[in-house]
Amino acid sequence: MGKVIAIANQKGGVGKTTTAINLAASLAVLEFKVLLVDADPQANATSGVGFDVRNVKTSIYECVVDDIDPRNIILNTNTPGFDLIPSHIDLVGAEIEMLNMPNREKVLKQVIEKIRSDYDFILIDCSPSLGLITVNALTAADSVIIPVQCEYFALEGLGKLLNTIKIIQSRLNPELQIEGFLLTMFDSRLNLSNQVHDEVKKHFQEMVFDSLITRNIRLSEAPSYGLPVVSYDIGSKGAQSYLNLARELLQKNKMTKMDQKEIV
Numbered sequence: 642m643g644k645v646i647a648i649a650n651q652k653g654g655v656g657k658t659t660t661a662i663n664l665a666a667s668l669a670v671l672e673f674k675v676l677l678v679d680a681d682p683q684a685n686a687t688s689g690v691g692f693d694v695r696n697v698k699t700s701i702y703e704c705v706v707d708d709i710d711p712r713n714i715i716l717n718t719n720t721p722g723f724d725l726i727p728s729h730i731d732l733v734g735a736e737i738e739m740l741n742m743p744n745r746e747k748v749l750k751q752v753i754e755k756i757r758s759d760y761d762f763i764l765i766d767c768s769p770s771l772g773l774i775t776v777n778a779l780t781a782a783d784s785v786i787i788p789v790q791c792e793y794f795a796l797e798g799l800g801k802l803l804n805t806i807k808i809i810q811s812r813l814n815p816e817l818q819i820e821g822f823l824l825t826m827f828d829s830r831l832n833l834s835n836q837v838h839d840e841v842k843k844h845f846q847e848m849v850f851d852s853l854i855t856r857n858i859r860l861s862e863a864p865s866y867g868l869p870v871v872s873y874d875i876g877s878k879g880a881q882s883y884l885n886l887a888r889e890l891l892q893k894n895k896m897t898k899m900d901q902k903e904i905v
Contacts, residue, residue, distance in 0.1 A: 643757050647765045649778065651798055655826075656788045656790060660825065664886055666718075666872065668887045676763045678753070679701060680766060682728060686728065687729075689864040691719060700729035704726070705735050712756060720871070784820035787822050788823045789824055790825055828856045860877070869883075870883065
């Protein structure tokens with residue numbers, strides 16, 4: 642059974658989609674079978690791995706609202722072992738259409754359970770909100786990665802997210818764990834980045850990933866080419882940051898392959 646990880650933070654611009662794409666691709670490069678579910682109506686994860694959203698005819702929306710079999714809409718990316726369930730702007734209306742559904746908070750979980758055994762990891766890229774789709778993602782997930790931007794007001798809004806996670810744990814998904822807080826857009830030359838790093842470590846201690854996602858031009862450029870950074874420039878700092886995160890995630894979950902070749 643694959644592990645389902647939501648990547649969530651209702652604050653925008655913290656690196657959720659960048660993390661979803663590049664962690665998925667890094668795990669695939671390390672020879673794990675990975676599915677990325679784009680659960681954000683902006684569909685940036687879909688375009689970020691090379692698909693034109695205008696040409697997407699069926700998406701996660703149809704799975705959630707019309708009960709389409711997810712296997713029928715899975716797309717293969719250019720990275721072997723890395724598949725995608727795309728999103729579409731139609732997903733904006735899904736929350737309204739789901740209001741009268743029985744077990745409306747568990748619709749996405751039912752979709753994912755159909756394909757869970759096909760993958761080692763299923764990552765869900767959440768929208769920057771705490772709406773019904775994000776609640777569905779957290780209900781479907783085994784754990785959640787929370788990206789935190791190394792900038793002023795980094796901890797702003799985290800209390801609301803953590804409260805939502807506690808409510809979901811108590812009412813909908815008692816197995817949900819926090820996989821870790823991930824510091825993104827880190828620049829060791831800036832006092833502010835170091836201050837945010839120290840503050841997050843002080844608050845959340847061992848729940849913070851040791852891996853830091855550094856600011857990197859290649860990481861910013863890669864989505865415009867429809868590629869994860871490990872395909873665009875595997876030697877870049879951005880690629881190495883996400884490969885380190887992938888390895889740390891595997892170690893935390895005791896999933897490191899003994900015969901796995903190190904990628905440097």
